[in-house]
Amino acid sequence: RRVAILISGGGSNMVELVRSMTGDHPARPVLVASNDPQATGLARAAAMGVPTAAVDHRAFKGDRAAFEAALLEPLLAAQPDILCLAGFMRILTPGFVQCFEGRMLNIHPSLLPKYPGLHTHARALEAGDTEAGATVHLVTPVLDDGPILGQARVPIRPEDTPKTLAARVLTAEHRLYPAVLRRFAAGITQRIDL
Ligand code: GRF
Numbered sequence: 656r657r658v659a660i661l662i663s664g665g666g667s668n669m670v671e672l673v674r675s676m677t678g679d680h681p682a683r684p685v686l687v688a689s690n691d692p693q694a695t696g697l698a699r700a701a702a703m704g705v706p707t708a709a710v711d712h713r714a715f716k717g718d719r720a721a722f723e724a725a726l727l728e729p730l731l732a733a734q735p736d737i738l739c740l741a742g743f744m745r746i747l748t749p750g751f752v753q754c755f756e757g758r759m760l761n762i763h764p765s766l767l768p769k770y771p772g773l774h775t776h777a778r779a780l781e782a783g784d785t786e787a788g789a790t791v792h793l794v795t796p797v798l799d800d801g802p803i804l805g806q807a808r809v810p811i812r813p814e815d816t817p818k819t820l821a822a823r824v825l826t827a828e829h830r831l832y833p834a835v836l837r838r839f840a841a842g843i844t845q846r847i848d849l
Contacts, residue, residue: 656682656840659735661743662689666696667825668741668762668832673703675833682840686733688726690745706733712745723751737840740794741832749796759794760839762832764824766790766806771799776817776824787811787820789828791835804839807831807849 658676660669666687673684687700692709700707708729715722722745730738740761752759765775767790779787788808795801807827811820831849838847 656736657685657734658682658737658739658836658840659686659688659730659733660684660700660739660741662687662694662696662700662741663691663744664694664696664742666694666699666742668828669696669739670699670703671829671833672739672741672836673700673705675837680837680840682737682836685735686729688729690722690726690743696742719746719748720750723748727751727754737836739832739836746798747794752794752796756795757793760791760804760832760835761794761799761801762828763790763792763799764821764828766808767792767799767803774817776820779811780815780817780820785811787824789824789831791832802844803846804844805831805835805847805849 660672662669669687676682676684684705687705688708689697690710690712692711697707697709710726712722738755738759766788770778786808788806790803791805792803793801807830809823809827834847
């Protein structure tokens with residue numbers, strides 16, 4: 656299976672996904688693309704030998720469809736079977752999602768359906784939750800809402816700040832996403848819970 660990964664920043668989840676696709680893994684990374692040409696994850700992908708592309712969404716001044724049309728060019732040229740959003744911070748139109756429906760995954764730093772959207776860690780702390788975590792789901796036109804493929808739980812500690820909780824959740828993401836991708840690439844969609 657051919658996997659393309661979309662990032663917006665450091666790409667730590669992308670790095671773990673690329674690192675996991677070795678040996679008898681049923682998938683290979685064919686492209687890492689970003690909406691930000693400055694995303695440091697692009698250099699990390701190149702250093703691992705993965706082709707990269709960047710389409711600056713700021714060049715399309717809010718014309719979301721035009722940005723996505725530009726992004727689709729290198730993306731479709733790579734002929735991916737699976738598209739992984741990993742720290743990708745742009746909302747995609749239903750039209751774009753439909754191009755990849757059923758084979759586009761996203762990782763979200765909360766235990767969905769709790770806390771879709773942004774600032775998930777601050778919201779969990781604010782609510783007095785005792786646990787937090789990450790979710791990998793299939794992407795559908797509704798933001799952070801598709802069928803769940805896996806979740807990883809972490810404890811919330813009394814002294815936690817959004818920063819300390821984010822760090823703990825990120826390490827859980829790095830375990831969860833590769834585990835889910837390996838199964839998904841093998842055709843297994845039954846959810847896992849770590
Ligand atoms: C992190 O907040 C992570 O929780 C979320 O996207 C952000 C950046 O992740 N999934 P990455 O390091 O770019 O993968």
